[in-house]
Amino acid sequence: MSKALPTRSENYSEWYNELVKRADLAENSPVRGCMVIKPYGYSIWEKMQRALDDMFKETGHTNAYFPLFIPKSYLSKEASHVEGFAKECAVVTHYRLKNDPNGKGVVVDPEAKLEEELIVRPTSETVIWSTYKNWIQSYRDLPLLINQWANVVRWEMRTRLFLRTAEFLWQEGHTAHATAQEAIAETKQMLEVYAQFAEEWMAVPVIKGVKTANERFAGAEDTYCIEAMMQDGKALQAGTSHFLGQNFANAFDVKFQDKEGKLDYVWGTSWGVSTRLMGALIMAHSDDSGLVLPPKLAPIQVVIVPIYRNDEQLAQISEKVAEITKDLKKLGISVKYDSSDNAKPGFKFAEYELKGVPVRLAMGGRDLENGTVEVARRDTKTKETVSVEGIAAYVQNLLENIQQSIYNKALRFREENTHKVDSFEEFNHILDTKGGFILAHWDGTSETEEKIKEETKATIRCIPLNQEAEEGVCIYSGRPSKGRVVFARAY
CATH class of the missing domain: 3.30.930.10 (Bira Bifunctional Protein; Domain 2)
Structure with a gap:
């Protein structure tokens, strides 16, 4: 950290x-x-x-x-x-080891060669x-x-x-x-x-x-x-x-x-x-501060951090947090209450931000008096003070909102970085300056596909299903094309 x-x-x-x-x-x-x-x-x-x-x-x-x-x-x-x-x-070729006669650990026993080699499963067809x-x-x-x-x-x-x-x-x-x-x-x-x-x-x-x-x-x-x-x-x-x-x-x-x-x-x-x-x-x-996890897959969906001056105040906060935790768990929400004394609240906030915990609740002495809790969401890093009354339902709705918000953000990013091109010159320019998905015409031949890959390191990721028919001209060969395909550089 x-x-x-x-x-x-x-x-x-x-x-x-x-x-x-x-x-x-x-x-x-x-x-x-x-x-x-x-x-x-x-x-x-x-x-x-x-x-x-x-x-x-x-x-x-x-x-x-x-x-x-x-x-x-x-x-x-x-x-x-x-x-x-x-x-x-x-490939597995032998089934036994033996002590090295020179005293240097173990060696493969040459007498234990398999009649037929075994392949360690690359796939199981x-x-x-x-x-x-x-x-x-x-x-x-x-x-x-x-x-x-x-x-x-x-x-x-x-x-x-x-x-x-x-x-x-x-x-x-x-x-x-x-x-x-x-x-x-x-x-x-x-x-x-x-x-x-x-x-x-x-x-x-x-x-x-x-x-x-x-x-x-x-x-x-x-x-x-x-x-x-x-x-x-x-x-x-x-x-x-x-x-x-x-x-x-x-x-x-x-x-x-x-x-x-x-x-x-x-x-x-x-x-x-x-x-x-x-x-x-x-x-x-994820962002430059750490993981951003969708709530449905987050191991910890809500973390609660107490902010206290002394043990007596901690005990009072912990009692209130126990009620909140019980209500959240009833709704199937995974919760962690971090009352450990080995780190200050600021350090804990940064740690749970790094780990992508979707929602963080913080409760201090003033919150205890006012019947409130501070709620911070990981995806937008926004905070607000909310009444403890009905907090479980509030957090449940917030988690659903975060899940959808994260998806919407990723979808917007994909849409903003998907480009239609009609020439190989434009294809190369977009690939080198913007990246993303490129929708372009291809003549359907393996030869053209390989040449584009060799020259640009971009591959045809897929021929999209359910796309509208659109005849055109291949950006590389100039031959007829039955439709656009998705090109991109890939992992």
């Missing part, structure tokens, strides 16, 4: 890294590229998990768990899938579809709607806390269906679930769209996504939902008998979000 955070305008990347550490969300671990998620950070992730898990179960999904280790041969069965993940795989072969025989076994909460490993060389780490936490849904139409409907339904969670819980507005062939998940027929804009104008992919067609069913021979007795391969989907959402939450809302 002795040193101010770097500002976003001076160094956005340093601001982010410092905020993650100082707000006690996470820290680097002894293992390169991996992180320790600290209790405060994990509390936010738990709230995300709980909300998402409820939404999954409301749509008919159940949780299961599959192995961390995947036989190497499984990844070879779906060609595009293995090609997509081969460079990121961690292969091991799950090999299991589904035993679970699915008839149309009566469909649809199979499974989700798992797990960790995965993708050997990243350039890492950043929450945004890109070698190991991260996530959920991955894997479903099997009797028809392509059912599988596509599932893929779209889960995209809507992710969009609803991002907007209603995280207060982050998102664009729903389809990825281009270049950006599609390895092994999928189509990848749907939600894209969010961070405060530096960069895009962050916040969730993906994949229509797998019959690719994995073919690879693992997963067939079912339909009502007419005919055998056919099932149709699959997979979908997932990860702890990368923590990065999105931080970068979409």
Whole structure:
């Protein structure tokens, strides 16, 4: 607390890294590229998990768990899938250590080599579809709607806390269906679930769209996504939902008998979000003073700080605070009363501001006499003095207002930083001077997409769903275009 955070305008990347550490969300671990998620950070992730898990179960999904280790041969069965993940795989080759005969700790026992190497799970399609072969025989076994909460490993060389780490936490849904139409409907339904969670819980507005062939998940027929804009104008992919067609069913021979007795391969989907959402939450809302958390995901929604001269006054304030706390908890509001004597009120105010607690109540001797309390909101940093009478209902309404206000601010920012362009010159100018989302025409070819990426480091984030048809001319090639796509530089 002795040193101010770097500002976003001076160094956005340093601001982010410092905020993650100082707000006690996470820290680097002894293992390169991996992180320790600290209790405060994990509390936010738990709230995300709980909300998402409820939404999954409301749509008919159940949780299961599959192995961390995947036989190497499984990844070879779906060609595009293995090609997509081969460079990121961690491989287990031995199963035993032994004491070094030279007395230098332990070494790998060369006699303990595995007959077949095991891949540490980068994603679970292969091991799950090999299991589904035993679970699915008839149309009566469909649809199979499974989700798992797990960790995965993708050997990243350039890492950043929450945004890109070698190991991260996530959920991955894997479903099997009797028809392509059912599988596509599932893929779209889960995209809507992710969009609803991002907007209603995280207060982050998102664009729903389809990825281009270049950006599609390895092994999928189509990848749907939600894209969010961070405060530096960069895009962050916040969730993906994949229509797998019959690719994995073919690879693992997963067939079912339909009502007419005919055998056919099932149709699959997979979908997932990860702890990368923590990065999105931080970068979409926080300011130069610290975190700004939407109330629905804040571990502590209200903190109460007493301001007192002596123990007698503290006892009187504490008695009143106990009543307020009880009323707030009845409304399902999480409250912390910080009466610790190891820091002055000003220090505590700054600490809870850094941690993004949405509402702070302060009560001193004069408040006690007047039957009032000072209410400060984190998002706008405004304060007002309010009667203790009915304070619980007041705070409940305030939290709802803050949730919506944070969303509205992020939406305004996205709208102000979304630009339509019709030439490559204008595209480059906007990208270098303003950033944000650029809506531009593209000719639909992978070749043009790659050239734009090479020259500008901007990628097609998605082809927006439900956009009005608008024919035009590709900004790069000059060839006909069927509609605008979203370009941006991205995390």
